[in-house]
Amino acid sequence: MSALLFCYGTAMKILIRNLPRSTTQAEVQALFEAHGKVQSCTLVMDSKTGESKGFGFVEMPKPGHARAAMKSLNGTEIAGNRIRVKKAEPKTVTPKAEETPDNARLIPETPTTKSRNVFEELDFQSTPLGDISLRRRSEPKLNHAIVYEVKLGDEFLMSSLFTESEIQLARLGLAALKSGPAYSGGSEPCFDIVVGGLGLGYTAHAVLEDPAVRSLQVIDIMQPVIGWHRQGLVPLGKALVDDPRCRLVHADFFALAGAQDNYFNGQHHDQPVHAVLLDIDHSPTHWLNEGNQSFYTSPSLQHLAEKIHPGGAFGLWSNDPPDDNVTSLLESVFRTCQSHVVTFPNPYTGKDASCTVYIASKAGE
Numbered sequence: 001m002s003a004l005l006f007c008y009g010t011a012m013k014i015l016i017r018n019l020p021r022s023t024t025q026a027e028v029q030a031l032f033e034a035h036g037k038v039q040s041c042t043l044v045m046d047s048k049t050g051e052s053k054g055f056g057f058v059e060m061p062k063p064g065h066a067r068a069a070m071k072s073l074n075g076t077e078i079a080g081n082r083i084r085v086k087k088a089e090p091k092t093v094t095p096k097a098e099e100t101p102d103n104a105r106l107i108p109e110t111p112t113t114k115s116r117n118v119f120e121e122l123d124f125q126s127t128p129l130g131d132i133s134l135r136r137r138s139e140p141k142l143n144h145a146i147v148y149e150v151k152l153g154d155e156f157l158m159s160s161l162f163t164e165s166e167i168q169l170a171r172l173g174l175a176a177l178k179s180g181p182a183y184s185g186g187s188e189p190c191f192d193i194v195v196g197g198l199g200l201g202y203t204a205h206a207v208l209e210d211p212a213v214r215s216l217q218v219i220d221i222m223q224p225v226i227g228w229h230r231q232g233l234v235p236l237g238k239a240l241v242d243d244p245r246c247r248l249v250h251a252d253f254f255a256l257a258g259a260q261d262n263y264f265n266g267q268h269h270d271q272p273v274h275a276v277l278l279d280i281d282h283s284p285t286h287w288l289n290e291g292n293q294s295f296y297t298s299p300s301l302q303h304l305a306e307k308i309h310p311g312g313a314f315g316l317w318s319n320d321p322p323d324d325n326v327t328s329l330l331e332s333v334f335r336t337c338q339s340h341v342v343t344f345p346n347p348y349t350g351k352d353a354s355c356t357v358y359i360a361s362k363a364g365e
């Protein structure tokens, strides 16, 4: 999907990609100011590391200046990187003001004087993939709000502070189903869904919020992660475990999804499902485990697509900016693919951070 222009009043919003990670916001702004007035300039930062993600947005009030800047700067080399400058994507999903109650799930417990200086390691276990731990701690920068974090080795797998894109993975996937031929629009629940990667359960919980969902299998390779939900150690565990539509399955998602000639073994045995929503790797090119790489190829994705109903959808979460190669790969297997940039506030940096959700849809019958 290439980016498209959209306007704020008369201002044009421009997307700049492939910036060197060392380039600062002031430097980006200066590049555009050489072509006219800049109304705003935002460099998108990684929510976990606080470093630049190599892309950003500039708004220029005069369309003529914006066009001149795009023409002149697209393809320019900065510190060895050929930057790409385009009109900004119109389909950016930004949490709306009225969604604040959902965002409040980011901070599941109201801070009290008792929650000051909390640090608890709720579990620590050695697994074949490395040591995994669950921590519950207060965050001094957020008025001592309580945060849950999952760590695998030294890497953060998931934090309850950043859940908007995980929730949007579910909502965008279900929205694609409802606008497709798999949906008859009746009042009976009709969708069977698979989520790859349980984590803290935000994607799964958002799936279950939709009454059109008949069944949900959440596949996770880590038995401890499933155990935390069953024991109610994590905020959404009880809601998932108590919902009769939801099954937590201990398995390797990639082994199930990439296998030939069998379906996901769910409540509706030997049936294709309506959507598969995947949030396991950091991105399709930055894997949690090197062995996952082969999943992101046409043959494996073809096996996955065979387990999805005609008109069904595959949603894929990525911590990276939209990547045309990923879109093309998904388009080679599915009928369509759209990339959605999900932006959300990062309370550590005071700026917006973003992730990408790809939604690929199968052709109807």
Ligand SMILES: C[S@@+](CC[C@H](N)C(=O)[O-])C[C@H]1O[C@@H](n2cnc3c(N)ncnc32)[C@H](O)[C@@H]1O
Binding pocket: 157, 158, 166, 167, 196, 197, 198, 199, 200, 201, 202, 203, 204, 219, 220, 221, 222, 225, 251, 252, 253, 254, 279, 280, 281, 288
């Ligand atoms: C980033 S978390 C998922 C976050 C989740 N979307 C949420 O809303 O909290 C990734 C999860 O994938 C699981 N995982 C890692 N490798 C896996 C595999 N091969 N198959 C299934 N689950 C896997 C991890 O144990 C972890 O729970």
